[in-house]
Amino acid sequence: MPRLSLTGLFLLFSVLACGGPASVSERSVLPGFEAGQLAHKRLLLAPYPSSAVNEERAIPLSAAEVRTLAATFPDSDAELSALKAFYFSGESSARQAAERANPDLTVVHIDAPRWHDYFENSEDFLNVTVDGKIHYQIPQRALLQRLDRDADFAIVIGGLAYSAEIMTMKSDTTYSQRRTASCDANFLIWDYQANRALAEGTVNSSTGFGKEVTSKEYQELGAEVITEIMTKRPFR
């Protein structure tokens, strides 16, 4: 049996920043719907309500990182600023996904200064649940028209749960760490014309991080969640 050498007493750490972001998702889509029906339609990425963020798995950013994001949205408090940053990174990836899959699909968003008007009255939303547990706030079309953001379909996020995990792996005398930030999101796609849910599901996106989760990785997650939603049915 080999004797434990002196070097064995030193723990060798290496941090594995996992490559790029990755996602998985599960969804139910109404049968018979073809991606071609999205041509020349408008798709709203509905603003994310603060109530959608899981209290126990809140945004995994340090106060300094949140302040960085808050500088971009001076009209909002720290938590809402972070949520807006998450939304706009998703909005940008939604445009790219639409260009790739459905060039005739127009992505519509709600400008940050108008979020207050958007969320002002809870009666402007339809409370939809598919499983009796997750409730989605579907903006009524009248609200969108008031905000000059009419749409034919909407992606609505009903739940956001974040986590940041550090996994330590040991092989002989070497320790390595894998640091992963992830986000679980529940989404629903609403069809305004048929006045029904077109699809509903969950998506998990993750990305590696270094010493701590920064706004860069956080926004990567925001982009990845929407990319994952839009690269599969009913968008393809």
Added chain:
Amino acid sequence: MRDAPQALRVTVDRVGKTFIAHIELRNNRADLIGERTLSVRGERCQAIEPYLSLAVALMIDPEADLGEPPERAEEPKAEAPSPGSEPPAAVSKEAAPSEPAAPLAPVAARVSGRGRRVVYVYPALSASSETRRRSSVALSQLTQRLFGQRLLEREIYTVVQPPPLFESALQAENFRRDAPDRAPPKAFTAPNVLAPGADYVLQPIIDSLTVQDGLDYSRGSQLPLVTVTLRMSLAGIDYVRHEELEALDVTETVSVEGNRHDARAAGFAVRLAAGKAVESLVIALRRQAAFRIRPRSEPESAGAVLGSLRGVETGDRFQFEDESGARSGWAVVREVEGNRAKLRVWKSGSGERLVDVGKQPPGTFEVSLRRVQRLGYGEASDAERARALASFRSTRALGSVSEYGLDWRFYLEPMDGSGLRSFADSNFNVLKSDGNLAFGIATQLGVGYELPALPAVGLSLLPFAAIGPMLIEGKLGKSEAQNAPLENLLGLTASVGAHLELYRLFGAVSLSASAQFEYVLPLYSETPREQYLDDRYPSLHAFVLQLGGVFRASDYPD
């Protein structure tokens, strides 16, 4: 005049994991005078029961009384008003939730119950001007009344329902900071008549209230709904311990058939949500020392009675606790009538309040591997042993023998996912697990007595006691009302039981059936202890029934 309801018809259907109740109310001409449809998601139909009882109460009495108004149960002694006492203030008639607040008129505090501890329950406050606009004085008072009724059902409190003391939640919060060190409030029940001083003060707060149109696909249809989401918190002061109560909050979402423009449907849903929120908060209050369950003695029945215990079943166990938190004595529920339970008190010690310990242990079944070695025989002579060895241990050669032994049991048990094993927790419910495995090792020490049943088969009865570590992989339990699930639990098991063996039925393999009571003392879990009452993990209990083969390679000592 409204048609008096004469007939009530309730049907409950299941669609997927959703229970849908349809309630119809008819007058004496059999005309339909009201109907409601409710849906609740749950594994068992009991999930819809609390909603259903509230809904029926609200339909029978749509003015939202939800029971008799508290009567004056006792005349408080007249006392001169003190500088810190409350001025008489204000209530209004019930109004629809979206209606503006009615003008306030002076009323006195209502006192009910004859319990030793006095609880002041104030009307609910709104957390913000937005919430104040959406809710109403009626909802505020309904919440107060519901809290009062739920506490009265415990039969151990005197409940005082005074008029509002504060105008805003912020004002109440400022008051609470210094309140534990001040004299408790006293309210007037009539001019110059004071109610007893408060031992505890409860202040409900409506944090948010939304009334929306809704749609619930889990009901299996696309009926229009009015969906109410009510977030309510409860703050309070414990004047006995001079401390602020830990703040509690719940969010309840309730949907009923209709739309938000239908004032009756919306009002009904709001009241239903308020009832549910109050019930959840009263149950959560039991985690706090001041509101632990206290039984009322009933000398004639040689036991005690618990009032208003939702979810209690025969066989549930409680432990007595005194004011310092020391625990002594046990009580077991022997009979449940409605929402009252009779207790068999084994020993009360110095404690007067009860801590939930657990349900009656559920039956379980285990697959295990045991290695058994007999250490000696009690009565067999050397000649008998030699004969037994020569005949591959014929029991006829040995006759009856007594034995003692030590064995080690390795076991691996699938949990609820396969229905083989489940545990009871200390919070009323059988713990749910999903795909968990329990595995461990137990060292058993037992004695036995064996009779020759067949020429080559002995029948042994072996009582035993065992102890050993157990690891439960995965999550055990749920966090529906109070506690987080126990995750990856390491515990110490202790069990007592008996094996009944057909000794060496198939060559070296014995057929064994055994029953044991198992107690698991949790030592470590990845779930923080702070998630649990008094920072203690709940103990687990189970009956384990075993049936299987036991390999006895060599039963004869060398």
